[in-house]
Amino acid sequence: MVEGLIGVSILLPCIAGLLCFLIKSPGARSAIIVATGVVLTISALMLFNNGPCTYTPQTILGLDVNLLITVADFGLLFIILGIAFKLGNPLVIILTLLQIVPLAYFELKMAPHVELSPAFYIDTLALVMNLIISIVGSLICIFGIRYMEEHEHHLHLKKSRQPRFFFFLVLFLGAMNGLVFSNNLLWLYFFWEVTTFCSFMLIGHDRTEIAIKNATRALWMNMTGGVAFVAAIIAIYYKTQSVEYLSLQTLINHSPELTGFLLLPFALLCFAGFTKAAQVPFQSWLCGAMVAPTPVSALLHSSTMVKAGVYIVVRLAPGFQGTYLSTMVATFGAFTFLTASALAVNMSNGKKILAYSTIANLGLIIACAGINTPAAIIAAILLIIFHAVSKGLLFLCVGTIEHAIGSRDIEDMRGLYNTMPAVSRITIIGILTMMLPPFGALMSKWMAIEAAANIPWVVVMVALGSGLTVLFWARWAGLFVSGPQLKQQEIRKESALKATLLTLFRGFYPNAKWKDPASIKVPLVVLASGAILLSMTVPWIYTILVKPVVASYRTGLFVEPFKTMPFGLTSGVGAFYVLPVFLVSILAYLMAVFASQKGGHRVISAPYMCGEQYPDPMQPKFRSHLNSWKDYMAGNVYLHEFIGEGKISYWINILSLIILIVMFGEVVR
Amino acid sequence: MNTVDMIAVIAAVFLSPLLGGLVAGIDRKVTARLQGRYGPPILQPFYDVLKLFGKEKMVVNYWQIFCAYMYLAANILTVVLLALQSDLLLIFFVLAVGGVFLVIGALAAESPYSQIGAQRELIQMLTYEPLIILVFVGIYLEAGSFKISEIVSNYHQPLLISLPLLFIVLGYAIVIKLRKSPFDISTSHHAHQELVKGVMTEYSGPYLGVIEISHWYETVFILGLCALFWHTNFIWMSVLIVVTYFGEILVDNITARLKWRWMLPHAWTGGLLMSFANYFWIYAKIQ
Numbered sequence: 001m002v003e004g005l006i007g008v009s010i011l012l013p014c015i016a017g018l019l020c021f022l023i024k025s026p027g028a029r030s031a032i033i034v035a036t037g038v039v040l041t042i043s044a045l046m047l048f049n050n051g052p053c054t055y056t057p058q059t060i061l062g063l064d065v066n067l068l069i070t071v072a073d074f075g076l077l078f079i080i081l082g083i084a085f086k087l088g089n090p091l092v093i094i095l096t097l098l099q100i101v102p103l104a105y106f107e108l109k110m111a112p113h114v115e116l117s118p119a120f121y122i123d124t125l126a127l128v129m130n131l132i133i134s135i136v137g138s139l140i141c142i143f144g145i146r147y148m149e150e151h152e153h154h155l156h157l158k159k160s161r162q163p164r165f166f167f168f169l170v171l172f173l174g175a176m177n178g179l180v181f182s183n184n185l186l187w188l189y190f191f192w193e194v195t196t197f198c199s200f201m202l203i204g205h206d207r208t209e210i211a212i213k214n215a216t217r218a219l220w221m222n223m224t225g226g227v228a229f230v231a232a233i234i235a236i237y238y239k240t241q242s243v244e245y246l247s248l249q250t251l252i253n254h255s256p257e258l259t260g261f262l263l264l265p266f267a268l269l270c271f272a273g274f275t276k277a278a279q280v281p282f283q284s285w286l287c288g289a290m291v292a293p294t295p296v297s298a299l300l301h302s303s304t305m306v307k308a309g310v311y312i313v314v315r316l317a318p319g320f321q322g323t324y325l326s327t328m329v330a331t332f333g334a335f336t337f338l339t340a341s342a343l344a345v346n347m348s349n350g351k352k353i354l355a356y357s358t359i360a361n362l363g364l365i366i367a368c369a370g371i372n373t374p375a376a377i378i379a380a381i382l383l384i385i386f387h388a389v390s391k392g393l394l395f396l397c398v399g400t401i402e403h404a405i406g407s408r409d410i411e412d413m414r415g416l417y418n419t420m421p422a423v424s425r426i427t428i429i430g431i432l433t434m435m436l437p438p439f440g441a442l443m444s445k446w447m448a449i450e451a452a453a454n455i456p457w458v459v460v461m462v463a464l465g466s467g468l469t470v471l472f473w474a475r476w477a478g479l480f481v482s483g484p485q486l487k488q489q490e491i492r493k494e495s496a497l498k499a500t501l502l503t504l505f506r507g508f509y510p511n512a513k514w515k516d517p518a519s520i521k522v523p524l525v526v527l528a529s530g531a532i533l534l535s536m537t538v539p540w541i542y543t544i545l546v547k548p549v550v551a552s553y554r555t556g557l558f559v560e561p562f563k564t565m566p567f568g569l570t571s572g573v574g575a576f577y578v579l580p581v582f583l584v585s586i587l588a589y590l591m592a593v594f595a596s597q598k599g600g601h602r603v604i605s606a607p608y609m610c611g612e613q614y615p616d617p618m619q620p621k622f623r624s625h626l627n628s629w630k631d632y633m634a635g636n637v638y639l640h641e642f643i644g645e646g647k648i649s650y651w652i653n654i655l656s657l658i659i660l661i662v663m664f665g666e667v668v669r
Numbered sequence: 670m671n672t673v674d675m676i677a678v679i680a681a682v683f684l685s686p687l688l689g690g691l692v693a694g695i696d697r698k699v700t701a702r703l704q705g706r707y708g709p710p711i712l713q714p715f716y717d718v719l720k721l722f723g724k725e726k727m728v729v730n731y732w733q734i735f736c737a738y739m740y741l742a743a744n745i746l747t748v749v750l751l752a753l754q755s756d757l758l759l760i761f762f763v764l765a766v767g768g769v770f771l772v773i774g775a776l777a778a779e780s781p782y783s784q785i786g787a788q789r790e791l792i793q794m795l796t797y798e799p800l801i802i803l804v805f806v807g808i809y810l811e812a813g814s815f816k817i818s819e820i821v822s823n824y825h826q827p828l829l830i831s832l833p834l835l836f837i838v839l840g841y842a843i844v845i846k847l848r849k850s851p852f853d854i855s856t857s858h859h860a861h862q863e864l865v866k867g868v869m870t871e872y873s874g875p876y877l878g879v880i881e882i883s884h885w886y887e888t889v890f891i892l893g894l895c896a897l898f899w900h901t902n903f904i905w906m907s908v909l910i911v912v913t914y915f916g917e918i919l920v921d922n923i924t925a926r927l928k929w930r931w932m933l934p935h936a937w938t939g940g941l942l943m944s945f946a947n948y949f950w951i952y953a954k955i956q
Contacts, residue, residue, distance in 0.1 A: 415779070417732075436769060437762040446758050450815060453806045456948045460941065463802035471795045474769045478776030478787060481732040508731050574756040574815040581746070581763065588742030596734035603727040607780030608870055617729075620779045634784035637792060642934070 001046075002053050006120060006181060008043040009130060012036060013174030021167035029166060030145045030519075036170060037138030044134035048127045052548075054118035054183070066115060070107060073190045074100070076197060080219075083200075087216055095223035099230050106234050114186055116247045121183035124548040128381065129180040129311055132388045136303040137173045139523040143396050144169060144295035146519040150403050151293050155206070165205055169295065172198045176304045180311060185236070185246045189229050192272070192308065196222040199305050202296040203289045214288030221285040225275030225309075232268035239265070252319040259323060266320045267667045270313050270329055271660070277309025277362040279336045281653035283343075286359060290351045294399025297351060301358045302392030307384060310365045314380050317369040327455070328663035330370025334452070334461040335659060336363030339652045341468035342643045348636065350398045350408045353472055354391065357434070360465060361387045361441075364448055367458060371451050374550045375561035375571055379447035381546045382538075386440035389534060390433045393527035397427040400520055410476050411635060415483025421507045422514035424480045426528045433531040435473040438581040440535040443569075447562075450574050475636050484618045485604045500594045508596070538578050539564040674753055681752035682745060689885025690714045692892070696918055703922045718881050724874035729778040733871060736774025737879045743767030744886035751893045754818035757805045761798075764890065767883065768794045771868065778871035786867030790855035792929045796936045797842040803944040804842070807835040808897070810951045821900050829898040829909065831954070834947040836898055838940045840913060843891050845936065849917055851924035852932055862926050 016036040020029050057065045077100050084092035107114075122130075148162050175198060179191035196219070204215030236245045239261045245251050254262055278286035289300055300306060313329065320326050337360045344356035361383060368380035400423050401416065402408045417424040433439040437446075445466060452459040486509060514521065534541060543564050550561070562569045568578040606617035614621035614629050624630040694711040701708025710716075728734055743766040750760045768790070775787035809815050811831050812824040820828075829836055845852040850859060856867035872880055895913045899906045 436766050437759070442762055446756075446762065449758055449802065449806070450809075453809050453815075456806075456810075456945065459806050460799075460803065460944070463799040463806070464937070466802065467795045467798040470765060470769065470798060471791050474772050474794075475776065475788070475791055477769075478773040481730065481773065481777045482779055482784075483730065483777075484779060485728070485730045574758060576756060576759055577750075581759075584742065584746050588739055588746075591742065592735045592738035595738050596731040601726065603725060605727050605729060607729050607778050608782060608865065609780065610865075620781075632781045634779075634781055637788045641930070 002050060003055055003057070005043045005047045005050070006055055006057075006122070008039060009047065009134065009177040010174050010181070012039060012043075013170045013172075013177070017167045017169075017171035017174070020170060021163045024160075024163060026149070026160075026162070029162070033141050033145055033166060033170065037142050040134040040138050040173065044127075044131045047122070048131055052123045052127070054121050056117045056119040065119070066113070069187055069190050073103070073186075073193065076190070076193055077103070080193075080197060080200075080223075083219075087212075089216055089220070092216065092220050092223060095220060095227055098227045099223070102230050102234055106230075106237070110234070111237055111243050114184070114243045114246055116184045116243070118247075119184045119187060120181040121247075121249050122181050124545065125311075125315065125381065126180045128385065128545050128549070129307070130177055132303050132307070132385060133173055133176045133180070136388050136392045136527070137176070137299060139526055140295050140298045140303070140392055140396065141166070141169055141173070142519055143298070143399075143523040144293075146517050147295055147399060147403070148293060154403075161205070165202070165293070168198045168201045168205075169299065172202075172299060172304055176308060179308050183248045185233055185248060185251070188248065188312075189226075189233065192229060192276075193226055195276075195305055195308055196226060199289070199296075199300060202300075203292045205292055205296065208291070211291045214285070214291050217288050218285040221275055221278075221282045224282075225272035228268045228272040228275070232265040232272070235265045235268060236262070248315065252316060254319065259320070263320060263323060263325050263667045266316055267325055267664055269316055270325070271664075273309040273312040274332070274366070274660075275309070277306045277313075277366065278359050279309075279332065279363060279366065280339055280359075280656040283336075283340060283356070283359050287352055287355045290349075290355060294351075294395060294402065297355075298392050298395035298399070301354065301395060302388045306358060306362055307388065310362050310369070310380070310384060313366050313369045314377065314384070317372050317377060317380075321372045324666055325663065326370050326372045328370070328659065328666070330367050330372070330452070330455060330458050332656070332659050332663065333363045333365070333367030333370055334458040334465075335656060336360065337367060338363075338461040338465040338468075339648070339656075341465040341472075342648070343645055343652075345468050345472045346638050346640065346643050346645050347472075348409050348411055348638060350401075350410050350413070350476070351395075353410065353476065354394055354398065357469065357472070358387075358391055360469065361391075364445070364462065364465075367462065368448050368451060371448075371455065371458065373451055373561065375447060376451035377550050378542070378546050378561060379444045379451055381549055382440060382447070382542070383444035385541070385545070386433070386444060386531070386534065389527055389531045390430055390439075390441060393524065393531060394427065394430040394434070396520075396523055396527065397423060397430055400516065400524070401427070410479055413476075414479050415481075416479075417481045417507075418483045418486050418509075421509045421512045423516070423524070425507045426524050428477050428480055429528050430531065431473050431477045433535065435470055438535060438578055438585055439531070440538055440541075443535070443538060443576055443578065446574070446576055447571075450571065479636075484606075484620075497594075500590060500597050536578070536582055539569060542569060677752040678749050681749045685748050685889040686882050686885045689882075689888040690718070692888050692914070693885060696914075699915070699918050700922055703918070714881070714885075718878045721878035721881070722875045726875055727873050728876065729780070729871050732777035733774045734876055736770045736777065737872065737876045737883075739770035740767045740774065741879050741883040741886075743770065744883040744890070747890050748886050748893070751817070751890055754821060755816065757808065757815045757817060758802070760890075761801055761805060764887075765794070765798065767887070771880075775868040775871070780871050782865040783868060783870040786855050786870060789929060790868045792933060793845050793848070793852065793855050796852075796929075796933050797845040800838050800842040800936065800940040800944075801846075803940065804832075804835045804839045807832050807944060807947055807951070810948060817897065820897070825901065827899040827901050827905070831951065832898065832947055834943040834950075838943050838947075839894065839898075840916065841936060841940060843895075843913075844917060844920060845932070846891060847888065847917065849921040851920070851927040853921075853926055854929050854932065857926065858921075 016032050019032050023029055081096045084096055152160055175191045175194035182188040200215050200219040203218050204211050275282045290297055340356045340360035340363055344353050347353045365380045365383050368376040398408055434441050449462055452462050562571045569576050606613050607620050609622055612623040621629040621631055693714040698708045698711055743763055747760055747764045772787045772790050775783040812820040814820055848856055856869045857863050892910050895910050896906050899909045
């Protein structure tokens, strides 16, 4: 049964993608996408229920799998080479050749026929990733159905390009599942390159000049990671003279005397992870990816692509525990967290805020992997989970809002609560789950800070970055509710208690209808409630999903870093009371809603304008000369004079390159 | 939950507003004396809040009411967690919840004054939050735990002795957190500093009362943090609190408001340098 489920996780998206590509009827395509999502979710749950396992497929339809993957690998590289020639981009050509030639040399000369068993090593970390990819990824694909319809409607396309779009979108899920299951580094490399290729095709989907430019940038940056990956494979073989170490598990659980030999491959693989996770100085490809339709950004940012980058670093972390490399990885991650948060403060484009916040969170995950204590690894995995859900949700929200108001600028979202109460409310939930206790993302940050406390420069960067994240999230949430009180609120006659309960589901404007179709509503509601429920059940999530991951490595030496209590988590040095804080939050929420819904005398006034305001409270204006009415303008503080994107990006790139050079310099030496 | 904890929670919820209000009254009295005035009675803040609750309820937007109560709830929870001697970082994060809702409430009203106030309050939060985290990390490095209960039971000398520079950083953060001059940028207690009351502009009547009470809780929390630096002896603890708070009042009265463009870089640079110096001190001592 396990074989079947693994096959479903990897191959079903490929087949479904092909079907999406071949079948031109939109109805059938939607049905295929929804069905694939449902099947993937069920299979991920069943696989998780089955527990950790290993599996080595020998043949598919009579073909040797190992050979098949090798052939496909070269096929893919030559396709990319062809694209590179078509783009006329010498950089991509060189980077592709730098992968083809060494890989060919390795496969033909150095170590032909690398057969490793097990080829798929599925532990709890892989299962957690599989759950995220299958559930969050599927929801994003389902959201894409309706979104792409509207998107193409806006673009006035003669011929729909959706078949191609969904081919790559759905294929992506299969490649990611393969990536997290693979134990054979050569297989992992293949899936790694598939995700690079898919993201290139998806970012450039709209074929505008800027889309092609940004897609090319994403391609070359990720190809440097690919080159590092191939170099790592060869370095492992060269240093150990054995193909055994191409098995991820053998590599991680190597004997202590080999650590010095293996640091270079570890550093190279981490570098590959950095490029894929868009860490500085590679942040620009992920920001450029914003030109793609929203489902692409949502997928790249939440459950796939960038998560592959942090996955590999977290996966390898036990292998370089306690080394110089580990400290450098922590420093690098924390630096990314700080700088990306600063850049996010600087943005007024909603999608770019999300992009930089993603990069920042990935930086924090990588920092945790570098700190490399069991507690830090737990923080990293929890952050992967919570970030995937909340960030996926926020991207879908911004996409929905963008289609409704034609802008993704947060300044244009002022008072959106009055026109789109439901979507605004869900967006605010998404924002709060990213930044406030008792939600899971913040709990991971708590763990991260406590774990980082022993490396002062890391904790300082995390502290500063954490202050910056509060700034850009809080003002965004506030902008949504900025505006006058609408009249429809006043007509209601329910009791205060009923009104309070109704508010839980329908907000302050219970009469407003949410008109979006189901394929938009369902992903938003599922992800929003998921973000809240996952946070509430964090002690159980920890016990079931996260603890086994950390317990599985360094067996024997494992001291459980956190203890679950009936109401939260405690560590040797701290305690996070999840449930009591949740309970108080819910009570406070109900009290606050009740207070605002209570009947009785209450005046809705116009905002204060020095006594010179316009008679209509709905339109705040000042009286100006000759009794004319002047609008006022309010805007966010973006700190341009301190941290303007154009100003500091250059220095951030230089500094991050220096950190990388120092990291490699010491490792090579 | 045992009896001691129960008493601590009840005291935190019911006694801290009384204490906070009293501190506010003393603050006003001392401030008045420093300015050569006679000043209001010590209990004046209570009279003010009582009067506020008798006023007409007036809002621009229901979100303001919601946010005022969330601000109150977060601040009460902060003090309760402090009284329960829980995790310093957890307390800090809950404190941030209050700040965030105060800002959202101010942004909810479309008044230019409260909008500007909200932006400035955000910058103030941005300035003091990392400083407070750095102080807590210093406490952890010295005392070996983030949990107040363990610091109190396992660490047997005043933290002030090993963390003097971090105490200065905390003092810096407190001036910003309590919005005292020269960092009363988002809203000011002094009438001469501003025409319109920044982040509080659109709050009036009972809801302003709620915000005032929340602020009292905040004050108690801040004093509690100071107390942590001399937890071994009650008398010295009180002396430390009184001296610190008097210092804050003094600074409040002898300085004029600065711009956030000055505050942010200076507070961060100074705070970082002093924190690092103190960390090195701790490390040197361990070696």
